[in-house]
Amino acid sequence: MPFSNAAQAAETGSPPRPTLTDRIKALALRDTNVVVVAVILNNLLRAVSGMILTRLLVPEVFGISGIIGSIQFTVTLATDLGFQPFVVRHQNGDDPRFLDTVWTAALVRSILLGLTLVALAQPLAMLLEKPELTPVIAASSLTFLFDGLASTTLLTALRRRMVLKLSIIDIAAQVVQIAVSAVLAYFWRSYWAILVGMLSNGAFRMAMSYVAFDDSVRRLRLDRETLRELWSFARYVTGSSIIFLIISQCDKLVLAKMMPLDDFGFYVLAGNLASAPLGFAAAYNTRVLYPAYAQMWREGEADLKARFYARRRVPALLYVFASGGIIGAAPTIVRFLYTARYAEAAVYLQILGISSLLALSSYAAHETLTAVGNARAFLEANTAKLAWLVLAGGIGFLSYGAFGLIVAVGLMELPSLLLRWQRLSTFDLLDLRQELLILAAAPAGIAAGLLVNAIAARILG
Structure with missing residues (x-):
C-alpha cells in the first residue's frame, strides 16, 4: 500500500513533497499574482463605477471631482x-517606539x-473662478x-x-x-455623491487598519532620534514631491481654468482610464519590488542587478x-x-496612455535606486520632468493651445x-x-488594440 506524503516524510526524515493543491495555492498567493488579480479587480470595479456614474451624472460633475482631486x-x-518608504526600509521598522513617533x-x-484646506477653500474656489466649489473643497479636508x-x-x-x-482591504474600500x-x-x-464616496473610502481604510491587524493601537510619542532620521530621509522626498505635484497637477489646474467643465470632464475621465495600468505599476513596485529589493539590500545579497531584473x-x-493595447483600443474602450x-x-x-506605458520601467528603476540608498533618485527624476514640462509644455501650449500641453504631459x-x-548605470x-x-x-500591444478597434467597428457598425 503506497505511503502518504506525511508517512513518507516520517519514514525518510525528509519534508513532505507539496501536493498539487499546495502548489496551486502557493502560486495563487505569490506576491506578483496577488497584485495582478487585485489590480484587475480594482480596474473592473472602476469600470463598473464609471459606467454607472456617467449614466447618472453629467460631464460637468467629473470636471468638478477632478478639481477636488487635484487640490x-x-x-x-x-x-x-x-x-511609507521610511518605515519599510528602516532597520527599526517594527519597533513600537519608532512606530509611535511615525504615527x-x-x-x-x-x-x-x-x-489648511478649510482655510484655503474659498480663495482656491475664487482663483479657479468657480466660487460654488467652496463648501465641497472644505468638506474634502476630512x-x-x-x-x-x-x-x-x-x-x-x-x-x-x-x-x-492589503489588497483585500483596498478592494473592499473601493x-x-x-x-x-x-x-x-x-x-x-x-x-x-462622488465626494461622500471618497470620504467613505478613507473612513473604511482607517477602520480596517485597526480591525484587520494585531498590535494596531499607537500612542502619542515624539522620539528625537527617530524624528531626526525621518527628516534626513524626508528632505529629498519633500523636495521631490513638491516638484512632482507641480508637474502632475499643473496641467489639470491650467486646463480646469481654460476649458469648459464638460470638456475638462472628458480629460479627467481619460486620465482615469489611462491610470488603470498605473494602478498595477504603483502597487507592484511599492508592494512587491520595493520590499523585496530593500530586503535583498539589508541582507547583502550578491548580484543585485540579476536578481532585480529576474x-x-x-x-x-x-x-x-x-498598456499598448489600451492606446490602440482607446476608441472602443471609451x-x-x-x-x-x-x-x-x-x-x-x-495621448496620456504613453506615460502609463513607460511608467513600470521608470518606477522600477526608482525603487531599485531607493532600495540601495539613493534617496535623491525621486528628486532628480522629477526635476527632469519639470524641465520637460516647462520647455515642451510651454512650446506645445504656445503652438497648439491646450492640446499641445496635453501632448507634452x-x-x-x-x-x-x-x-x-x-543613474542605474552608475550603480x-x-x-x-x-x-x-x-x-x-x-508595438505588439498597440497593434492588438487596433485590431480590437477594427473588429468592434464591424460588429457595432
Missing part, C-alpha cells in the same frame, strides 16, 4: 514626508493639512483626518510583505466607495503589452464604458526614465538590453 493631491504632496508625526501633519488617524499597520504590513491582506457614490448619485445627482521581467513585458457623448475622451486617453515620463537609466544596475526588450512589447 487634495497638491496639498498632500506639498508636505510629503515619505512615511504621531503623521497625525500632526494630517490635522494641519485639514485645517480625508486628511482619516489618513492621520489610520494605524501604522498599513505600513508595517507592507514591510512584512502582507500583500494579500467597493464601499462605489456603492456609496452610486446610491447617492441616484438620489442627489450632484458632485456631492524579479520583474515577465510582469513588465505583460504590462507594456497591455465607447464600451461610456455613452456616445463621452467619445472625445478617446484621443486624450491615447503624455510624453513626460520619457525624460524621467532616461535619467533613471543613467552598475542597468541592463539596457533587457529594458529595451521590455519596451519592445509596446
Whole structure:
C-alpha cells in the first residue's frame, strides 16, 4: 500500500513533497499574482463605477471631482514626508517606539493639512473662478483626518510583505466607495455623491487598519532620534514631491481654468482610464519590488542587478503589452464604458496612455535606486520632468493651445526614465538590453488594440 506524503516524510526524515493543491495555492498567493488579480479587480470595479456614474451624472460633475482631486493631491504632496518608504526600509521598522513617533508625526501633519484646506477653500474656489466649489473643497479636508488617524499597520504590513491582506482591504474600500457614490448619485445627482464616496473610502481604510491587524493601537510619542532620521530621509522626498505635484497637477489646474467643465470632464475621465495600468505599476513596485529589493539590500545579497531584473521581467513585458493595447483600443474602450457623448475622451486617453506605458520601467528603476540608498533618485527624476514640462509644455501650449500641453504631459515620463537609466548605470544596475526588450512589447500591444478597434467597428457598425 503506497505511503502518504506525511508517512513518507516520517519514514525518510525528509519534508513532505507539496501536493498539487499546495502548489496551486502557493502560486495563487505569490506576491506578483496577488497584485495582478487585485489590480484587475480594482480596474473592473472602476469600470463598473464609471459606467454607472456617467449614466447618472453629467460631464460637468467629473470636471468638478477632478478639481477636488487635484487640490487634495497638491496639498498632500506639498508636505510629503515619505512615511511609507521610511518605515519599510528602516532597520527599526517594527519597533513600537519608532512606530509611535511615525504615527504621531503623521497625525500632526494630517490635522494641519485639514485645517489648511478649510482655510484655503474659498480663495482656491475664487482663483479657479468657480466660487460654488467652496463648501465641497472644505468638506474634502476630512480625508486628511482619516489618513492621520489610520494605524501604522498599513505600513508595517507592507514591510512584512502582507500583500494579500492589503489588497483585500483596498478592494473592499473601493467597493464601499462605489456603492456609496452610486446610491447617492441616484438620489442627489450632484458632485456631492462622488465626494461622500471618497470620504467613505478613507473612513473604511482607517477602520480596517485597526480591525484587520494585531498590535494596531499607537500612542502619542515624539522620539528625537527617530524624528531626526525621518527628516534626513524626508528632505529629498519633500523636495521631490513638491516638484512632482507641480508637474502632475499643473496641467489639470491650467486646463480646469481654460476649458469648459464638460470638456475638462472628458480629460479627467481619460486620465482615469489611462491610470488603470498605473494602478498595477504603483502597487507592484511599492508592494512587491520595493520590499523585496530593500530586503535583498539589508541582507547583502550578491548580484543585485540579476536578481532585480529576474524579479520583474515577465510582469513588465505583460504590462507594456497591455498598456499598448489600451492606446490602440482607446476608441472602443471609451465607447464600451461610456455613452456616445463621452467619445472625445478617446484621443486624450491615447495621448496620456504613453506615460502609463513607460511608467513600470521608470518606477522600477526608482525603487531599485531607493532600495540601495539613493534617496535623491525621486528628486532628480522629477526635476527632469519639470524641465520637460516647462520647455515642451510651454512650446506645445504656445503652438497648439491646450492640446499641445496635453501632448507634452503624455510624453513626460520619457525624460524621467532616461535619467533613471543613467543613474542605474552608475550603480552598475542597468541592463539596457533587457529594458529595451521590455519596451519592445509596446508595438505588439498597440497593434492588438487596433485590431480590437477594427473588429468592434464591424460588429457595432
